[in-house]
Amino acid sequence: MKQSAITHASAFRAEDRLNLDIMQPVYSVRLVYSVGGALRFASHLDITRELERWLRRARLDIRFTEGFNPHPKLKYGPAKPVGLTAGADVVDVGLISLDPLSEPELSGDFPGAGDVEMRESTMTVAYPGQIDTDGDDAQDAGGTKDEVLPEWWPGNPYPARVRDDSLFRARDMLLARAHPLIHVVSARVLEEGESSVSKVVESALFRIELSHENLRDAEASQAWLESDEWIVQKKPGSTPVDVRPLASNLDVRRKGKIVRVFINGAAGVSAMLPVMKIVNHLVQNFGSLPVFAERALILDAKGEPVR
Numbered sequence: 001m002k003q004s005a006i007t008h009a010s011a012f013r014a015e016d017r018l019n020l021d022i023m024q025p026v027y028s029v030r031l032v033y034s035v036g037g038a039l040r041f042a043s044h045l046d047i048t049r050e051l052e053r054w055l056r057r058a059r060l061d062i063r064f065t066e067g068f069n070p071h072p073k074l075k076y077g078p079a080k081p082v083g084l085t086a087g088a089d090v091v092d093v094g095l096i097s098l099d100p101l102s103e104p105e106l107s108g109d110f111p112g113a114g115d116v117e118m119r120e121s122t123m124t125v126a127y128p129g130q131i132d133t134d135g136d137d138a139q140d141a142g143g144t145k146d147e148v149l150p151e152w153w154p155g156n157p158y159p160a161r162v163r164d165d166s167l168f169r170a171r172d173m174l175l176a177r178a179h180p181l182i183h184v185v186s187a188r189v190l191e192e193g194e195s196s197v198s199k200v201v202e203s204a205l206f207r208i209e210l211s212h213e214n215l216r217d218a219e220a221s222q223a224w225l226e227s228d229e230w231i232v233q234k235k236p237g238s239t240p241v242d243v244r245p246l247a248s249n250l251d252v253r254r255k256g257k258i259v260r261v262f263i264n265g266a267a268g269v270s271a272m273l274p275v276m277k278i279v280n281h282l283v284q285n286f287g288s289l290p291v292f293a294e295r296a297l298i299l300d301a302k303g304e305p306v307r
Helices: 014-018 037-041 044-057 116-121 136-141 165-177 215-225 275-286
Strands: 027-035 074-076 085-095 182-189 201-211 247-255 258-266 289-300
Touching (some): 044 074, 044 165, 165 182, 201 275, 215 275, 275 289
Parallel strands (some): 085 289
Antiparallel strands (some): 027 085, 074 085, 201 258, 247 258
């Protein structure tokens, strides 16, 4: 007989699980994380599975749903489009306790798995969406971060990374057990009555860099992006639609054969800007090569980064 997986919730008797909310305090922790490297090609479902494994490796006291097949109580922000990296994606995690269930020996899952100081030192120093002012971006732009980012782009929304004292032990476990391409940006315990991330997200900030074979294609790509209409085909065989109204703010810059695009686009439940469809249109019509594409920040209805 195949042995079924035993979850934390299934360790309780059925009558106990009915009163789980009364028996145990319940916390909701908002975890902001970045996704980079080859994981940009992973689907939203693949990333959610990896996040669940990450939380289990960290031995957090996760709250589970009730019923025959319990699942971790997680609430995600909008799905990351395949092909984009993520600077600050968000998930709300339900916990019974803020302390890990245990602290097993940390070794072997990933390079440097047990070395929390090493993991912290490899975390991105720049905040999500910041251009690398020490590299080619600074040389091309000829200035500092404030000079190369649009005026409507927010400042550093996460000045203190994972500084919630109540999450001190969980923080170390998360850092030590994280996937090498997933970094903790911030974590905090939500106050009572705060809305979940799925209810507060309205838009997102995107940053795209496109390379072209010649100046003519680069100029044509820039002209299309600065036009009043973005006619794209969402699905093969479907009627082309104009998605330009879904972008509230836009900044397009060209230097030689490189075109950089900063977009504030819809990312809520009712509407979502199809960023990769826009990129695909540029690739097919202007020979654009996406060098970099990132969903840098997720914003609420007030235009503030979701923290």
